[in-house]
Amino acid sequence: MSQKDQYEVNFFKPLTPHARANKRLIISLAVIWAVGVFGFQILLMVFNQPTPEENYTKFEAVWPTVVEDSSAAIELKQDFARVILAVLGKNIAVKDGHKATLKKALSWAVYSMQDDSTKTIFLNEPNNESVKIAAASIGLATEGIDKLMLDLLPFSLTKIEHEGMCSKCTTSIPEIMKLYLVHNQSGLTKFRFLGFPFHYWYTAQFLLIMFVLLCLVYAKVIDKMNVKHDFVEEI
Amino acid sequence: MKTTNMVENIVNRLINFLYTCLFLTICSGNLFAQEATSLEGEFKTGPAIILICLLVTFILVGIFNRAKDTSTYWAAGRKISPIGAGMAIASNWMSAASFLGMAAIMYGAGYHGLAYVVGWTGGYVLLLILMAGQIRRYGKYTAADFIGDRYYSQGLRAYGAGLAIFISFSYCVGQFAGIGLMFKWILGIDYTWAVIIGASVVLTYTLISGMLGVTKNMQIQYVIIIISFLIPLFILGYKFGYFYMLPQIGYGKVVTDIINGIAPGKGITAMGHSFGILPSPEFAMPWDPATGQTAFQWIAICFSLMIGTAGLPHVIQRFYVVPRANDARWSVVWGLFFICILYWSAPVYSAFGKVLSANPEVGKLAKDAIVVYTAQLGSVYPLIVGFLAAGAVSAAFSTVSGLLVAGASAFSHDLYYRVINPKADERTQMLMARIGTILMAAGVAIVALANLGLIAQLVAVAFSLAGCTIFPLFLLGIWWSGSNRAGAWGGLIAGSTVSIIALVYFVASKFGGTLPAMEFVTYYLNAWYFAIFGAPLAIAANIIVSKLSKEDTPLEIKKFLAEKVHNYKVEETE
Numbered sequence: 001m002s003q004k005d006q007y008e009v010n011f012f013k014p015l016t017p018h019a020r021a022n023k024r025l026i027i028s029l030a031v032i033w034a035v036g037v038f039g040f041q042i043l044l045m046v047f048n049q050p051t052p053e054e055n056y057t058k059f060e061a062v063w064p065t066v067v068e069d070s071s072a073a074i075e076l077k078q079d080f081a082r083v084i085l086a087v088l089g090k091n092i093a094v095k096d097g098h099k100a101t102l103k104k105a106l107s108w109a110v111y112s113m114q115d116d117s118t119k120t121i122f123l124n125e126p127n128n129e130s131v132k133i134a135a136a137s138i139g140l141a142t143e144g145i146d147k148l149m150l151d152l153l154p155f156s157l158t159k160i161e162h163e164g165m166c167s168k169c170t171t172s173i174p175e176i177m178k179l180y181l182v183h184n185q186s187g188l189t190k191f192r193f194l195g196f197p198f199h200y201w202y203t204a205q206f207l208l209i210m211f212v213l214l215c216l217v218y219a220k221v222i223d224k225m226n227v228k229h230d231f232v233e234e235i
Numbered sequence: 236m237k238t239t240n241m242v243e244n245i246v247n248r249l250i251n252f253l254y255t256c257l258f259l260t261i262c263s264g265n266l267f268a269q270e271a272t273s274l275e276g277e278f279k280t281g282p283a284i285i286l287i288c289l290l291v292t293f294i295l296v297g298i299f300n301r302a303k304d305t306s307t308y309w310a311a312g313r314k315i316s317p318i319g320a321g322m323a324i325a326s327n328w329m330s331a332a333s334f335l336g337m338a339a340i341m342y343g344a345g346y347h348g349l350a351y352v353v354g355w356t357g358g359y360v361l362l363l364i365l366m367a368g369q370i371r372r373y374g375k376y377t378a379a380d381f382i383g384d385r386y387y388s389q390g391l392r393a394y395g396a397g398l399a400i401f402i403s404f405s406y407c408v409g410q411f412a413g414i415g416l417m418f419k420w421i422l423g424i425d426y427t428w429a430v431i432i433g434a435s436v437v438l439t440y441t442l443i444s445g446m447l448g449v450t451k452n453m454q455i456q457y458v459i460i461i462i463s464f465l466i467p468l469f470i471l472g473y474k475f476g477y478f479y480m481l482p483q484i485g486y487g488k489v490v491t492d493i494i495n496g497i498a499p500g501k502g503i504t505a506m507g508h509s510f511g512i513l514p515s516p517e518f519a520m521p522w523d524p525a526t527g528q529t530a531f532q533w534i535a536i537c538f539s540l541m542i543g544t545a546g547l548p549h550v551i552q553r554f555y556v557v558p559r560a561n562d563a564r565w566s567v568v569w570g571l572f573f574i575c576i577l578y579w580s581a582p583v584y585s586a587f588g589k590v591l592s593a594n595p596e597v598g599k600l601a602k603d604a605i606v607v608y609t610a611q612l613g614s615v616y617p618l619i620v621g622f623l624a625a626g627a628v629s630a631a632f633s634t635v636s637g638l639l640v641a642g643a644s645a646f647s648h649d650l651y652y653r654v655i656n657p658k659a660d661e662r663t664q665m666l667m668a669r670i671g672t673i674l675m676a677a678g679v680a681i682v683a684l685a686n687l688g689l690i691a692q693l694v695a696v697a698f699s700l701a702g703c704t705i706f707p708l709f710l711l712g713i714w715w716s717g718s719n720r721a722g723a724w725g726g727l728i729a730g731s732t733v734s735i736i737a738l739v740y741f742v743a744s745k746f747g748g749t750l751p752a753m754e755f756v757t758y759y760l761n762a763w764y765f766a767i768f769g770a771p772l773a774i775a776a777n778i779i780v781s782k783l784s785k786e787d788t789p790l791e792i793k794k795f796l797a798e799k800v801h802n803y804k805v806e807e808t809e
Binding site: 006007008009010011015016018019025026029030033037038041044045048053055085086089090091092093094143144145147148149151152154155156178179180182183184185189192193194195196197199200201203204205207208209211212214215216218219222223226231232 | 342343345346349352353356357359360361363364365368478483484485487488490491494496498499508509511512513514515516517518519520521522523524525526530533534537538561564565567568571572575578579582592593594595596599714715716717790793794796797798800801802803
C-alpha cells in the first residue's frame with residue numbers, strides 16, 4: 001500500500017482496527033435506529049385496517065332510510081342527528097365546508113321531526129327556543145355525553161331553506177361520515193400500555209428513550225474503544 | 236481583578252433585586268387573578284413583570300460574560316463542560332417551534348404531529364454517531380469554514396456561508412413570529428410592536444454578549460424553559476384527575492379518553508365549561524383520513540427533520556464550544572436527554588388542549604398558542620401561565636441568539652474575512668460580526684412583520700434545505716476522502732436544484748399559480764419535507780461526480796482527515 005493510499009478515508013473500507021470497530025458500532029446503531037423508527041411505522045401501515053366508529057355503523061344503518069324517506073321513523077332521525085353531532089363535536093378536525101353541510105343536514109333532520117306548529121321556528125335563524133325544541137326532538141339528556149351534544153347544539157343549527165334535505169347533503173354526507181368516522185386501527189393501536197394506545201406510546205415516548213439510550217451506548221462504547229485501541233482524539 | 240469583582244457584585248445585586256421583584260409579583264398574584272378567563276386582549280401585568288425580569292437577567296448575564304475577541308465570540312473560548320454544553324444544545328434547540336409549535340401540530344393533526352417529535356430528536360443520533368466528535372476534531376469555527384477547507388474551494392466556502400445565512404434566516408423568521416405571538420399575548424400590544432420589541436431585545440443581548448454570554452444565557456434559559464413548561468402539566472393532571480406525579484405518563488389515559496370520549500364530571504374549565512369531549516379517535520390514530528395526512532408524509536417529514544438536524548449550521552457549531560471531541564459526544568448525549576424532557580411533555584399540552592377547547596364556545600384558537608391557551612383554559616394560576624409564556628419567549632430567544640451568531644459568523648468570518656478581506660484584523664472581524672448580526676436581525680424582523688403565516692413552514696424549510704445541502708457535504712467530507720471539490724459542487728447543485736424546485740412550487744401554490752405537475756410535485760417535493768429525495772440525490776451526485784472527475788483530493792487534506800480526524804497512524808516513507 002502506497003503512502004497516499006494509507007491516507008485514504010472510506011467508511012466502508014476502514015484501515016485501522018479502531019476504524020473497523022467504529023464502523024461496526026455505527027452500522028449496528030444506525031440499523032437499530034432505522035428499524036426502530038421507520039420499521040415500526042411500516043408495521044403500522046401493514047397491519048392498519050379501516051375501522052369504523054360505532055357511530056359510523058349507526059349512520060350506515062339509518063342513512064338509506066333517512067335520505068330516501070323524509071317520513072322515516074323519528075328514532076332513525078334521532079340517531080342520524082346524534083351521529084352528525086358526534087362528527088361536529090370533533091371540532092377542529094372538521095373542515096369548515098364539511099361543518100356547513102353537516103349543520104344543514106342536522107337542521108333538516110330536526111325540522112323534519114317537527115309538527116306544523118313548531119316547524120316555522122326553524123325557518124328563521126336559530127334561537128334559544130329552536131335549540132330547546134331541537135334538543136327535545138333529538139332526545140338529548142342533560143348529563144353524560146349528551147350534555148356535550150347539548151352544548152354543541154346552539155352552534156350546529158342553521159336556518160332551513162329547503163323542505164327536503166339539501167342536494168349537497170345527500171351526495172356528500174356519506175363521504176364526510178366515512179372521512180371522520182373511519183380510522184386506521186390494528187392490534188397495535190387497540191392494545192393499551194401505561195394507559196396509552198401502544199403505537200402512540202411507542203412513537204411519542206419509547207422512540208425518544210431509544211434515541212437517548214443509543215447515544216449513551218455510543219458515547220460509552222466509543223470511550224472504551226478509544227482506550228482499547230490507544231486512540232488519542234485531541235489535535 | 237478588583238474591577239471584575241466589583242462588576243460581579245453589582246450584577247449579582249441587580250439579579251437579586253430582579254428576583255425580589257419577581258417574588259413580590261408572585262406574592263401579589265391575586266391582584267391579577269381575573270386575567271385567567273381572558274384568552275387574549277389586555278395587558279397582563281404579572282406575566283409582563285416576569286418576562287421583563289427574565290429578559291433583564293439574560294442581558295445582565297450577557298454583559299457579565301461578554302465576548303472580548305473573535306475566538307470568544309464564535310466559540311465561547313471552548314470552556315464549556317459537557318453538561319453545560321448539553322444544556323446549551325438543548326436550549327439552543329428548544330425553540331418556539333418546540334415549545335409552542337409541536338403541541339400545535341399535534342393539537343391539529345394528532346399522530347401526524349409525532350413525526351416532528353421523532354424527527355427533531357432522532358436526528359441527534361445521526362449527528363452523534365456520524366459527526367459530533369469528528370467535527371470537533373476537524374477544529375473549525377463554522378460550517379462554511381469546514382466546507383471551504385475540506386473541499387479546498389473559496390467558492391464553496393462562500394456558497395456554504397450563504398447557505399448558513401439563508402438557513403439561519405429562515406429558521407429565525409419562525410422564531411421571531413413566535414416571540415411576537417407571546418409578546419402580543421403578554422403585553423396586549425399589536426403584533427407589529429411585539430415583533431419589534433422582541434427583536435430589539437434579542438438583538439441587544441446577542442450583540443453585547445456574543446456566544447459566551449449566549450452559552451451562559453442558554454444554560455439559564457434551559458432551566459427556565461423546562462420549569463415553566465412542566466409546572467402547568469402537574470397542575471392540569473391534578474386538576475382533572477389524572478396521574479399527576481408524572482404527567483408524561485399520566486396523559487396516556489387522557490389520550491385513551493379522547494379516543495373513547497369523556498363524559499362531563501371531571502372538572503370545569505376556566506370558561507365554565509365541562510371537561511369533556513365526544514369520541515375523537517382521529518386524535519391518536521395513525522395517519523387518520525380526517526387529518527388529510529398520509530404515512531408517506533409522516534415518514535418524509537420525520538426523515539427530512541432528522542437529516543436536517545445533522546446539517547443545521549447553528550447545531551453543528553455547538554460542537555466547537557466544547558474542549559474535546561469526547562466532550563462533544565457527551566454534550567450530545569446530555570443535550571438530547573435535556574431536549575427529550577420537553578419533547579416527552581409537549582404532547583401532554585396537545586391532549587389537554589384538545590379536551591379543554593372542545594366546547595364550541597371557546598371558538599377557533601390560534602394553534603401556535605395552544606400551550607398557553609391550554610394552561611389558561613385549565614384554570615392554571617395566571618402567574619404560572621405568565622411564566623409559561625415567558626418560558627416560550629426564552630425558548631425562542633435562546634434559539635434566535637444561536638442563529639444570529641451562526642449567521643453573523645458566516646457573514647463576518649466566512650464571507651468577509653476568508654473571502655473578501657483576508658487581512659482584516661480581529662477588531663474589524665468583530666465589527667463585521669456585529670454588523671452581520673444587526674443586518675440579519677433587521678431582515679428577519681421585517682419578514683416576520685409581514686406575518687406571512689409561514690412560521691412552522693419556514694422552520695421545516697430550513698431543515699430540508701440543510702438536509703439537501705450541508706448534511707451531504709459533512710457526511711461525505713468526513714467519511715470519504717474521495718469526495719472532492721467537483722463532487723461537492725455536484726452534490727450542492729443537485730441539492731440546491733431540488734430545494735429551488737420545491738420552493739418555487741410552494742410559492743406558486745401559496746399565491747395561486749399553476750405549474751406543470753403541480754399536484755405531484757407539491758406532494759412528493761413538499762416544502763416541509765423535500766429532503767426525503769433531495770438529500771439522497773445530493774449524496775449520490777457528490778459520489779458520482781467525485782468518481783467521474785479526474786481530480787484527486789489534495790494529499791494534505793487526505794492526510795489531515797486521516798491523521799487528525801480519524802487518527803490513522805501512518806508512518807512517513809520516502
